[in-house]
Each structure stands twice: as C-alpha cells, then as structure tokens.
Amino acid sequence: MESKDCHTLFDQYVMPTYGRFPLTFERGEGHYLWDTQQQRYLDMGGGIAVNILGHAHPALREVLCDQAGKLWHCSNLYHHRGQGQLAEELVSRIGSGKVFFSNSGAEANEGLFKLARRYGHEQGRHEIITFTQSFHGRTLGGIAATGQMKVKEGFGPMTPGFVHAEFNDLNSVKQRISPSTVAIMLEGIQGEGGIRPATEVFLKGLRQLCQEHDLLLLWDGVQCGHYRTGHFQSYQSILKEASSDVNFMPDAIAMAKSLGGGFPIGAFWVRQQHASLLGPGSHGTTYGGNPLACAVALKILHIIEQEGLADQARKMGDALRKGLTELKESYEDYIEDIRGMGLMLGLVLREDSPLAKKSEGPVSLNAVKRLHDHGLLTIPSGTQVIRLLPALNIQEAEVSMTLSIIQKALKNI
Numbered sequence: 233m234e235s236k237d238c239h240t241l242f243d244q245y246v247m248p249t250y251g252r253f254p255l256t257f258e259r260g261e262g263h264y265l266w267d268t269q270q271q272r273y274l275d276m277g278g279g280i281a282v283n284i285l286g287h288a289h290p291a292l293r294e295v296l297c298d299q300a301g302k303l304w305h306c307s308n309l310y311h312h313r314g315q316g317q318l319a320e321e322l323v324s325r326i327g328s329g330k331v332f333f334s335n336s337g338a339e340a341n342e343g344l345f346k347l348a349r350r351y352g353h354e355q356g357r358h359e360i361i362t363f364t365q366s367f368h369g370r371t372l373g374g375i376a377a378t379g380q381m382k383v384k385e386g387f388g389p390m391t392p393g394f395v396h397a398e399f400n401d402l403n404s405v406k407q408r409i410s411p412s413t414v415a416i417m418l419e420g421i422q423g424e425g426g427i428r429p430a431t432e433v434f435l436k437g438l439r440q441l442c443q444e445h446d447l448l449l450l451w452d453g454v455q456c457g458h459y460r461t462g463h464f465q466s467y468q469s470i471l472k473e474a475s476s477d478v479n480f481m482p483d484a485i486a487m488a489k490s491l492g493g494g495f496p497i498g499a500f501w502v503r504q505q506h507a508s509l510l511g512p513g514s515h516g517t518t519y520g521g522n523p524l525a526c527a528v529a530l531k532i533l534h535i536i537e538q539e540g541l542a543d544q545a546r547k548m549g550d551a552l553r554k555g556l557t558e559l560k561e562s563y564e565d566y567i568e569d570i571r572g573m574g575l576m577l578g579l580v581l582r583e584d585s586p587l588a589k590k591s592e593g594p595v596s597l598n599a600v601k602r603l604h605d606h607g608l609l610t611i612p613s614g615t616q617v618i619r620l621l622p623a624l625n626i627q628e629a630e631v632s633m634t635l636s637i638i639q640k641a642l643k644n645i
C-alpha cells in the first residue's frame with residue numbers, strides 16, 4: 233500500500249490522539265527501519281525505549297514463532313511455565329518478592345496505586361505523593377498521578393489521592409506528608425519530563441522519609457528500567473557509588489516498555505513483606521503474562537546476560553554522552569545541556585537559539601523533524617529536549633553515525 237493511502241486511512245479512521253510524523257514504516261532490522269519509499273532510518277528512539285534488542289532480532293523471532301506453535305493464551309485461571317519462569321528471573325534481579333503481570337506500563341502503575349491503597353486502608357491512609365514533570369501513564373489513575381497539567385486538561389474531576397512535590401527537593405516532599413499519606417512514587421529518571429535523573433541524596437532521603445512515616449516507596453521503572461542505565465533498575469545506577477549499608481530497595485517496582493522488546497507486556501514487583509496485600513480476587517487482567525509475551529521477555533533477559541548488554545549500555549552510553557558533550561561545546565548557541573545516564577540521554581536545546589527562532593512549534597519537534605530528514609529517529613520530550621533511547625546492543629558505528637547526523641543537522645540550520 234502506498235504511504236499516501238495509509239495517511240488517508242489514518243485521517244479517516246484512526247482517532248487523532250497522537251501528533252504523528254509523516255513517516256510510514258514497513259520493515260525493521262537491527263537498528264534500522266525502512267519506510268514505504270525504502271528510505272532507511274537509524275532508530276535511536278527505540279520505539280520509546282521499547283525495542284531493547286533492535287528490530288526483528290533473529291532469536292526473538294525464533295522464540296515467538298516457536299511459542300506460537302505451542303500455546304498463545306490460556307487465561308490466568310491456570311498456570312503456564314513461562315509466567316513462573318519470568319517472575320523468577322525478575323525477582324532474582326531485584327530482590328525477594330513477587331510479581332504481577334499486566335499488559336502495559338499504565339496498568340503496572342495502576343497495580344502500584346491499588347497496592348498502596350490496600351496498604352493504608354485500615355488506617356484510612358490513601359494519599360500518594362508523586363512529582364512535578366513526572367509521567368505515569370494515561371489511565372485516570374495515571375493522569376492523576378502524573379505531575380503535568382497537559383495530560384489532565386479536560387478530564388476532570390481527577391481521581392483523588394495524589395499530591396505533587398518538587399523532584400529532587402526533599403523539603404517539598406516533607407511539606408506534603410500528611411496523616412493521609414501512604415506512599416511516594418517516582419521515576420528514577422523522568423522520561424517524558426525531559427530526562428531528569430534523581431540524585432543520590434534525594435533517593436536516600438526518600439527512603440528515610442518512607443521509613444519514618446511508614447510509607448511505601450513506589451518505583452516507576454517503566455522507561456528507565458531494564459538495564460538501560462547499565463543496571464537492571466536505575467536506582468542501582470544512581471546509587472552505585474553509595475556505601476553498601478544503604479539499602480534503598482523500593483517496596484514495589486513497575487516495569488513495561490523494554491520488558492517485552494515490542495511484544496506488549498508490563499509487570500510489577502512487590503517486596504516479600506507486602507506480596508500478599510493483593511490476595512486472590514483483589515486484582516487481575518485477562519492477558520497479563522500471557523505465554524507469547526513471557527517467552528519473548530524471558531529470551532530478552534537471557535540475551536542481555538549472555539551478551540553483556542548491561543555493560544554495553546554503559547559503554548555506548550558513555551561514548552554517546554562524550555560525543556554529545558563535544559557537540560554541545562561546538563554548538564553552544566543551540567545546545568544547553570546533556571542529561572541522563574547510560575542509553576537514556578536527553579539533548580536539551582536552547583529556547584533562545586537561532587533554531588528556536590525558526591521553529592513554528594516547540595524547538596524539540598523542529599529538531600526531531602530535521603533529524604528525520606537526515607535519516608535519524610529520536611524522540612521529543614517536552615518542548616526543549618530530544619531523547620535517545622536506543623537498543624542496548626548498539627555498536628560504535630551507530631554511536632558515530634548518530635553524532636555525525638546531529639552535527640550535520642546543526643551545521644545546516
């Protein structure tokens with residue numbers, strides 16, 4: 233089908249909830265995507281931190297096809313091997329506890345909200361503190377939790393029980409703790425909010441506050457998790473220098489995005505002592521942890537381990553950051569900052585730059601479109617930031633191609 237026909241179909245029949253770029257993709261392989269004109273793009277957006285092993289990875293194709301010949305779905309009324317094995321693998325990477333499987337990040341977070349409400353129920357506590365610039369999904373609970381007005385507008389009244397504090401500001405958190413507070417929830421690196429990492433001091437302080445006030449510490453690892461920062465969860469990267477007596481461990485962790493590498497699946501892990509809060513009949517979903525999704529997710533974890541991709545993420549992340557920092561030095565009129573960790577990096581553009589003056593909309597969108605013209609896919613974040621969230625198995629070739637394309641685009645402004 234011609235791409236024009238495809239755009240017409242979208243215009244007529246698909247809800248206009250996304251600002252879609254005028255690109256139509258047909259095929260992916262490794263770190264590249266091809267559009268309907270057979271134009272090749274280097275994918276450094278990774279489908280928003282999803283395609284953790286790139287596109288059409290041969291081993292994932294094989295495991296998915298193999299599972300498709302055995303069992304697709306049997307419902308959560310029964311057991312199947314893959315779900316138990318995947319839960320074991322996730323627990324072994326975090327700590328003693330149990331896992332619930334969902335289909336998306338928003339659903340994983342909904343599970344955390346319900347867990348927190350159950351925890352505080354008997355004492356009449358229900359309030360969850362989240363952070364400004366955060367993003368926790370598009371369900372009614374998710375938008376109430378999210379600290380950005382743009383996701384809430386026109387959907388009021390908001391689900392009660394969420395208050396927002398300033399990120400990386402412990403005093404602001406302290407001021408919002410009330411007799412109703414039951415939990416604090418955060419992303420280790422705010423993704424949609426512009427690639428803002430939490431500081432080590434902040435994380436340790438939050439842990440302390442949770443201890444003092446008997447609050448659950450809820451971790452949204454949907455975007456920053458799954459080895460993207462070089463460790464399974466980003467708190468392990470943020471606290472890596474910390475002395476070993478610091479036991480930060482969250483009480484619950486939401487996962488999705490990279491977990492299935494493109495096959496939809498989400499999950500949340502709960503610390504052992506709270507793992508029975510959600511008992512039989514208290515929570516559920518039809519598809520969660522289905523055999524196809526679990527087979528793919530398990531294989532992804534094995535490949536990451538076998539190929540040392542946590543180290544690769546750290547190494548390639550460092551190389552990319554070094555290159556971007558050099559670009560920042562040469563193009564200071566355009567680039568304000570480089571933020572992030574590992575392969576979760578944000579290029580912060582100046583809002584007073586010559587590019588911003590030429591932009592009709594946000595400078596981030598303008599930059600992303602210009603990079604499309606040079607065959608590079610990146611993800612805008614807010615008005616000012618472009619995000620790089622590539623597969624963890626990128627190589628030096630992809631790093632240097634990314635840097636040279638960004639440089640070329642800057643030169644051409």
Ligand SMILES: *Cc1c(COP(=O)(O)O)cnc(C)c1O
Nearest residue numbers: 336337338367368369423454455
């Ligand atoms: C993407 C994202 C979500 C929502 O995940 P979906 O799978 O889109 O529902 C939640 N939290 C964070 C931090 C995210 O980046």
